[in-house]
Amino acid sequence: MSAKHHKVRVGISIGDFNGIGPEIIMKSLKDKAITDFFTPIIFGSGKLFSYQKNFFKLQHLNFNYIQNVREAAHGKINMLNLSKDNSNVEFGVPTEESTRFAISSLEAATEALLNREIDVLVTAPINKDEMLKYGFQHAGHTGYFEEKAGRKGVMFLITNDLKVAVSTHHIPLKDVAENISKEKIVKQVQQLNKTLIEDFCIEKPKIAVLGLNPHAGDGGVIGKEEIEIIQPAIEELFNRGTLAFGPYPADSFFQPEKYRKFDAVLAMYHDQGLAPFKTIAYEEGVNYTAGLPIIRTSPDHGVAYDIAGKNLADEQSFSEAIFAAIDIYRNRMEYIELQKGKLRPRVLNAKDNIDEDLPEEVN
Structure with a gap:
């Protein structure tokens, strides 16, 4: 199947659930037609998201609960249950429970990405300082994914x-x-x-x-x-x-x-x-x-504890992160398809006539 017709499997890690992670995830997926464009797989907890879904009055959202990534269904919002226990939500306050769950969600989603069970990964915001306290060994997502991919990004x-x-x-x-x-x-x-x-x-x-x-x-x-x-x-x-x-x-x-x-x-x-x-x-x-050989995006903001639980979080950056990951995946796959059997492109050198393409201030 060509990249154009492949429905991209978008993995989502939930970040710190006492921040705005679950809120912006659900708001990004609230349109009933959203699963026509991609297949979301949230690495989270059914009980946690059901609680926050009701809290933010997003009751029309329905999750397809799965125990394995391969069970994910197209046309549905898939929830991979990492825990069947109730979660103690304390909006605006990082806790050991919320931090450990953020680590578990990220690790499970990354494993699925490396195993090609999902095509791309979109990560909700994490609290880096708190995660370091509980065994996470990187100052942010970038270093973590560099280590997992085995190269610098x-x-x-x-x-x-x-x-x-x-x-x-x-x-x-x-x-x-x-x-x-x-x-x-x-x-x-x-x-x-x-x-x-x-x-x-x-x-x-x-x-x-x-x-x-x-x-x-x-x-x-x-x-x-x-x-x-x-x-x-x-x-x-x-x-x-x-x-x-x-x-x-x-x-x-x-x-x-x-x-x-x-x-x-x-x-x-x-x-x-x-x-x-x-x-x-x-x-x-x-x-x-x-x-990197893997595709990972995230919103350009943090956990926003100051507005967590107030139904004020704007999901636009997270939505943009989802569709950016999809576009990058499709562009990359199409590039690979186009390059099959082709000669390597000619490398430009300083003598080539490229003036017409340069910014005016460098001509």
Whole structure:
């Protein structure tokens, strides 16, 4: 069956059930026609979701309870029962029970993803600090999935108009400079380039690279990283045929007339990329772990304990995460089908005439 006609099996981990995870999951699935587009499989608990379904007055939702992923039925909202016990819900407060269940849900869903029992995984928000207390050994989803996939990925925040990756993830700001290198930036931009081609159907991606220091170092006055690390990486990438440009000053880059000239942006550290991204695209933003053989997305917000249980959570980002995962899966499968039996594409070099495709400011 072709990717176009395959009904994608979307696994869903529930995150911390004392946050807004179950609420945004159910709100995303409340349309009766939603299962015409994909097959949802929630790695949760029937009793837990029945309680929250009634609490949020979503009684029209019906679950198909299964004990094995292979029992999932198309046309239904499938609930894989990880526990038959009652759950003690305390909205707005992380507890040992809610944290351990978040870990169990994530681990079960990931196992199904690695075993290809589901096609994609959408993860609801977790409390990273609490999970570390109970044996989870990663500072977030990205490192966890890198370990499971056996390779490094890239944290990639995406919308239709703006796509931002970060070179360093959850590390102290004082450690950022020593955690960037020419080799690392080259590899990350190459991963982004491959992702944009295979997962987003962009034939010749143009990727902007931000500087580390204010004003991109001001020619070395405010730091040497741009001269010694970032610019050499960009030159090597361009000479290899990857359309990478920069380094650009981060303080002025995220203006619509600038960032829209590029297909993606690589920021040097977490807040440099995510602060403007969440300001511009908070409600529709999706977190995608790019560069891995598996497909995982999530909303670009956290557990939101402050509004948990108040029926105020907006499900748009979670819905966007579901459909982004489906689109990426279909794009990737179609790319694989198209490449079967084809010759490898010609690699561009710096002498090729590509001026007509470049942003005006780099011509």
